[in-house]
Amino acid sequence: MGRRYRRRNSSSSIISDTVYVSSKLPWWGALIFGTLTFTVFYFIIPAWFSSRAAVPTEGTLFTPDILEAIIAPRIHWFERIGIACGLVGLFFCVRNYLLLSHAGYRERGVVGILARLFGRELN
Secondary structure (H helix, E strand, C coil): CCCCCCCCCHHHHHHHHHHHHHHHCCHHHHHHHHHHHHHHHHHHHHHHHHHHHHCCCCCCCCCHHHHHHHHHHHHHHHHHHHHHHHHHHHHHHHHHHHCCCCCCHHHHHHHHHHHHHHHHHHC
16 A cells, blocks of 8 residues: 655644754754744744735736735734744753753654644734
8 A cells, every 4th residue: 555645734844844953953043043933934924925915016917905815814824833933942942951962753743733732822
């Protein structure tokens, strides 16, 4: 039997990659990486999308009102990803400061799941 293909969500992939990278960094690296990913996903990307929707471009079928209606409901996705990545960076900052060993596969999985759950609730 062949293996089943499991399609992963792009936000899940972003958080999983953030967990993996943060678990390998020293405590100060995890703090900087968490702060950077939080800033990018919570502030910069939504601001960029909002500015792109507000500026009319010639030669397109979409007016700024249509783009705003399409993009505005999805901006909160990036904010949730930013919160989750910031929580991951904060957790691994504290964990790597207190424990000098790297996190295992199961611990990274649990942290990823908890970050996704808390990211939804804190938004």
